[in-house]
Amino acid sequence: MELTRVFVILAQCVWPLWTQVIPLSDMYGTIKSPNFPEPYPKETDLQWNITVPDGYQIRLYFMHFDIEPSYLCEYDYLKVYSDIEELAVFCGREKTDTERVPASDIILSPGNVLSVAFRSDFSNEERYFGFEAHFSAIDVDECRDRNDEDLVCDHFCHNYIGGFYCSCRFGFLLHSDNRTCKVECNKNVYTERSGEITSADFPKAYPKSSECKYSIELEEGFQVSLEFDDTFDIEDHPEVSCPYDFIKIQAGEKEFGPFCGEKSPGKIQTGSNIVNILFHSDNSGENLGWKLTYTSTGPECSPPTPLLNGQLEPLQPIYIFRDHITLTCDPGYLLRQGDEEFEHYQIECLRDGKWSSGVPLCKKKESQRRSRSLLSILTNQILS
Ligand SMILES: [Ca+2]
Numbered sequence: 001m002e003l004t005r006v007f008v009i010l011a012q013c014v015w016p017l018w019t020q021v022i023p024l025s026d027m028y029g030t031i032k033s034p035n036f037p038e039p040y041p042k043e044t045d046l047q048w049n050i051t052v053p054d055g056y057q058i059r060l061y062f063m064h065f066d067i068e069p070s071y072l073c074e075y076d077y078l079k080v081y082s083d084i085e086e087l088a089v090f091c092g093r094e095k096t097d098t099e100r101v102p103a104s105d106i107i108l109s110p111g112n113v114l115s116v117a118f119r120s121d122f123s124n125e126e127r128y129f130g131f132e133a134h135f136s137a138i139d140v141d142e143c144r145d146r147n148d149e150d151l152v153c154d155h156f157c158h159n160y161i162g163g164f165y166c167s168c169r170f171g172f173l174l175h176s177d178n179r180t181c182k183v184e185c186n187k188n189v190y191t192e193r194s195g196e197i198t199s200a201d202f203p204k205a206y207p208k209s210s211e212c213k214y215s216i217e218l219e220e221g222f223q224v225s226l227e228f229d230d231t232f233d234i235e236d237h238p239e240v241s242c243p244y245d246f247i248k249i250q251a252g253e254k255e256f257g258p259f260c261g262e263k264s265p266g267k268i269q270t271g272s273n274i275v276n277i278l279f280h281s282d283n284s285g286e287n288l289g290w291k292l293t294y295t296s297t298g299p300e301c302s303p304p305t306p307l308l309n310g311q312l313e314p315l316q317p318i319y320i321f322r323d324h325i326t327l328t329c330d331p332g333y334l335l336r337q338g339d340e341e342f343e344h345y346q347i348e349c350l351r352d353g354k355w356s357s358g359v360p361l362c363k364k365k366e367s368q369r370r371s372r373s374l375l376s377i378l379t380n381q382i383l384s
Pocket residue numbers: 068075076120121122123124125
């Protein structure tokens with residue numbers, strides 16, 4: 001008897017060749033051993049392959065189980081697989097040290113396929129009755145179960161039966177990957193002579209999957225300088241230069257960067273009045289981003305000589321392109337230029353490093369002289 005069993009076990013090495021495969025694609029169903037509830041036949045080799053749609057997994061449980069017991073279930077058995085992974089092997093009527101019965105266990109498939117294989121050897125003399133099992137498709141709660149960063153929703157996850165979807169916080173847009181949340185950040189134009197620019201959400205982690213463009217656009221004649229804060233954190237790679245996220249600066253013919261990592265680029269003299277800052281982020285990682293302050297310089301005008309019986313405002317050690325000075329006289333005096341007298345007068349530093357006009361003098365008031373607005377004069381002078 002035992003010898004025969006050994007022979008049969010050897011013969012099982014080619015077992016898969018004779019397996020009868022039964023495909024099942026319903027959302028629920030029953031699997032029974034042949035002849036159930038009568039005893040199962042000998043030399044049975046059956047495999048049920050259950051497939052449910054993506055977004056579902058399969059729940060399998062047993063209502064009845066009675067298969068010939070044997071050491072490690074070598075003779076008759078029921079095996080449960082998911083793809084090629086073996087999830088369980090059952091035989092017997094009761095659990096022992098070496099054999100397992102399903103009892104009230106519920107088997108869950110990791111994915112959307114599950115296979116159940118039933119095999120009986122050449123004998124069933126004690127008339128075991130076999131098994132009856134039920135399966136059903138159940139929803140995968142992707143919002144709860146996904147641990148892989150590449151699959152998890154960036155902001156919010158919404159589960160539904162058969163699938164899930166992602167959404168973003170106010171102010172963000174869902175990227176075409178349907179997972180990450182990007183920002184629209186292409187139209188940032190700075191025209192002030194100085195200012196501050198930061199990555200979106202700084203100092204919180206910057207948005208993923210975004211292409212941001214910041215343009216500093218000053219009048220020709222200015223030169224922009226940038227200074228990055230020491231707090232600088234852009235995702236990098238130990239060997240490859242900035243493969244994921246980076247900041248790049250383009251100023252006239254010059255390019256600076258790409259920059260990434262935790263070392264601030266510090267100060268950059270661009271030498272240009274137009275500076276474009278490009279910031280690219282990929283679809284993963286949590287990094288804090290960057291902040292920079294920009295300033296500008298331009299051609300200098302030499303400070304005018306102090307005004308006798310009057311004031312110049314503002315008083316600065318250096319005046320550059322587009323700086324203005326307002327001239328006012330002490331009480332009892334008026335500014336006089338040629339035949340005209342003014343209450344106030346304004347001069348502007350021009351691109352060529354010269355003032356828009358000469359500085360009038362403060363003269364004692366003569367009652368009937370005509371005054372006129374300095375601004376209209378000034379405007380005419382600039383336009384001419
Ligand atoms: Ca048997």
